[in-house]
Amino acid sequence: MANIHKSAALAAVDAHAPTILSVSDQIWEFAELSLLERKSAALYADTLRRLGFEVEEGLGGIETAFSGSFGKGKPVIGFLAEFDALSGLSQEGCSAERRPLVEGGHGHGCGHNLLGAGALAAAVAVKRYLEDTGKPGTVIFYGCPGEEGVASKAFLARDGVWRKLDAALTWHPGTANQVASGSCIASLQYEYRFTGTASHAAAAPHMGRSALDAVELMNLGVQFLREHMPSTARIHYSITDAGGDSPNVVQPGATVLYMIRDHKVSEAIRLKERVDRIAQGAALMTDTRYASQFVDGTAETIPNEPLEKLLYKNFSEIGVPQATEEELEFAQKLRGTMDINPAAIIDEMSGGDDALEDIIREKSDGASRAYNDFLIPYKFSKRVHMGSTDVGDVSFQTPTAQIRCAAVPSGTPGHSWQEVSCGVSSMAHKAVLLAGKVLAGAGIDLIDEPGLLDDARAAFAGATRDGYHCPIPADAQARPQNLKG
Template sequence: MTAEKQAAVAAIEKKADLVAQVADEIWSFAELSLQEEQSADLYCRVLEQEGFKVERGICNIPTAFSAFYGSGRPIIGLLAEYDALSGLSQKGGSLTREELVSGGCGHGCGHNLLGAGAMAAALGVKAYLEAAKIPGTVVLYGCPGEEGGAAKAFMARDGLWYGLDAALTWHPDDANEVLTGSSNSCIQTQYHFTGVAAHAAGDPDRGRSALDAVELMNVGVQFLREHMSDKARVHYAITDAGGRSPNVVQPRASVLYMVRSNHVAEAVELQARVDKIAQGAALMTETTVEKKFIDGLADTVTNHALERVLYRNFEALGVPSYTPEELAFADSLAGTYSGSDRAPGVGSQYDLDYAADAQARRAQAGHAMNRFLLPLYQGDAFQPGSTDVGDVSWQCPTAQIHVAAWPNGCPGHSWQNVSCGRTDIGHKAALHAGKVLAAAAIDLLTDPALLEEAKTEFQRRTAAGYTCPIPADAVPTIAD
C-alpha cells in the first residue's frame, strides 16, 4: 500500500463510529423498496456534513441521490443500497428467531451494511483527493429499490452511468472474494384481469371469471417453459384471487410475473411471449387485462481488468479480524441453519479444485467466519439471481467484491443475516469493504493504463449494445 492509500485507509478508520452508526440507523429504519425516505435523508445529511455536494431525487426517484466530491476526470462511481425486505423483522445480535415488530421488515440482504460501506469508501477517496489535489471525482450514488424497484435500471434508462469512467460496489456475503461472472436479467410485470361478477350457481352464464383468466395464463406459461432457453426462468405469484366467496364468479384477479433470462435482450423477447399468453387468457374468458410494469434489470457484464485491481487491493489489506466472542457467536449462529459446511465462494460452484482449496482454507480457519481471502477466480460463472448492478455494467466498466458479514453458508434473505447486520461482525465488513473499494478507486484515479484496460474490455464485452428493459413511460413502482 502506498503512503497515499494508507492515509485514505486511516481516514476511513477514523470514521468507523460514523459508519457503524449509519449502518445501525438504516438497520433500524428497515424501509422497503422505494420507500426509504428516512434512510436516504440520513445519507444526504451525513454526506453534506462531510463536505459532499448532494443532489436529492435524481432521475425522478424521490429516494435516490448522488453525492459528489472533486472535479474533472476520472469520475469513479460508488453504489449504495439501503432497502429492506418484508417479513424479516429480527432482533440484532440474537441466536434465535426473535421479531422486533410482528410481521415487520428487516435487512435480510445486508443493505444497511452495503450502503454504509460504500459511504466509507467515498469518505476515503475524498480524503485522498483533498490531500493529493489532483483532477478526479468520486460520486456516491444512493440507489433505492434493489429488492423490487430496480432504481439503477431506471437510472440507466436515463443514461446516467455512461458518464462514469468506472463503478465499484460490494455486497455483504459469507466469503471474502472478488465477484465475477454474469447474472440473470429480470422483468417483473403485474397483470390485472377484470371480469363480471355473478352467482356461481344461479347465473353462471352471466359471469366472466377473472380468476379463470389468471389460471389459464398460468397454464399457458407452463407450456411455454418447454420452449425457452434452459437458463431462462419464469416465476409467478397470485396477488389477488378475487375474494373469499366460492359462490361468486370472481370479477377481479391479479398475478405478478417475473421473467428471467441470461441476457437482457432475451428477457425482453420472452416477456413479449408472456404478454401474448395474458392476452390469450383474457380472450378465452371474455375478460379484460391491464398490464402494469413493475421493474426490469439487465444481466451483469464481467470486467476482469477491474476485478484484478480490486483483488490486488483486497490482498494488500487482508480481511477483517474478530474477537473470540464474535467467533463464538458466528459458530453458534451457524448451527441454526443447514449448509454451513459448504465450500465458500462463487468459484467453488464451477471448479472442483477451487472448491477443494476453499474447503482447506475454511478448515484451517477453524471457525464459521471465513477469515481468509479466496483466490481470484475469473473462470466462467453464472448466478441465477438478478441485480440492477447489471444495468450499470452495460454503461460503464463495473466490478464488485464480497466481504464476509455472516458465517459460512448462511442463507440469503434470512433472519440470521438481519441478526448479523446489527453486530460488530457486520460493522467490520462494511468498514473493510470501504477500505478495499477506496484503495481500488485511488488506483483508477492515478493510473490511466488501468482504466484504459478496463474500458477496452468493457467495449469488447458490450459491443452488442445495451437493451434497456424499462419502457420509456414506466415509473418506479412496487407491485399491488
C-alpha cells in the first residue's frame, strides 16, 4: 500500500518551495566566504525556528556552525548543509556572459546556496512525516560552514558530533542526476612560514638570510619528492607571501601553503611528515627558521552501499524534472563559453564504468544534450575521485551517502562563473526541490524500516574497521582561510 504520509511529506517540499528557494537565492546574494557566513547562518537559524525546529548555534565553538532539530528518539537522521561561497567569482545571475556584480566580489561557484536549501527541503519533509505519523525519530539539519576553506565538518568530527547520528545524507549540485558512489581523497593543508634576516641585497648580502630562498628550495625539494611518493598522492602549493616586492631587500619572511593529498588520511599524514623534513632541510640550507601551521584537513569518503541503494530507489520513484525549451536554450548559450570535452563529461558521469558509459552516451546524445535531465543508473563504485570534501570525516562516524542533482548545464566546470550564473536559475531551483525530496524519501524509509539501518550499520562497521585518523590536530582552531579579495 502506498505510504500516504510519505507522499504528504514529499509534497510539503513543494508547499514550502517559496521559502526554500528564497533562502537559496538570498544566500546566493550574500555570497559569504568560509567561516564568515554570518548573514547566511542567521537566515538559516531564523528560518528553521520559524519552521518549528530547535536551533543550536555556535556548534563546536564555530560561530557559523549550527543545527536545527525536530523530533524525539531514534533513529536520528542528519542532513548536511553547506553555504559558503568562493572569492573572485562574483557574477550576474542567469547571464551567459562573464559579468561580475561586484568587481573582485565573491560568488557561489560551488552551488552551496543550493546545497543548503536542498538539505532544508529534506529536513522540512521529514519533520512533516514525524508530525503526521507520531513515530519516534529525530531529524537534524546541520549548517556546516566553511566547506571550501576550513572543513568545519572535520572539526566537528574531532568532537565526535556525527557519532550520534544513525545516518547522514547530503547532496551536491552538479551536472548530472545520480547517486554519488566511490570515494574522495583525503587532504591536508599546512602553511610553512620561513623567517630570515632582511638586508641590503647589494651592500650587505652576506648579512641577509633569505626566507624566499627557503621557500624556493622547499618547493624544489617537494618537486623531487613527487617522483618517490605513491601514485595515489598529490601535492600542490601556492606562495602566499613572497616576502615583499623589492628585489634589493633580502626577504626576511616568506610563506608557502601546501596541500597534501592521498587516498587515505593515514597516508596523507605520513606524506606530510616527509614534506616537513623538506621544510627543515630548506631552513638549514638557507640558515632561516620555519614554523608550520595547520590550515585544514579532510579524510577520504567511505561509501555506504545500502544507503546508496536506498537513495537510488527514492530517486527512481520520484523521477527527474525535464528541462524546458527555454532552459535548454540558456544552457546551450552558456555552454558556448566553455571548453566542452564529450569524452571527459561521459567519463565523469560513468565513474569509468564501461556499461554505464554506453547508457550515458545514449541518454546524453554523446554529451551534446545541454542538461542531463535523466537519472544515471546506480552502481556501487570504489573509484576514488581526485577531489576532497569534509563529508569524508562524517562518513567515518556514521553511515553517510550522497546524491548529485543536475543544477547546471552538462560540462559546466566546478568553481566557475558559469556555475555562479546558474545558481539562481529555474533548473537550479528544480534541483534543490528534487534533492530535498530524494533525501527526505530515504530518511523516511530509514525511520519506517529499521532493517535498512541495520544493513547500513553493518556496511559502515566493515568499511571503518581501521578506525578514524582525524586530520585536525587537537589544538587547531577553525579560522577563516584564503580570504584575500
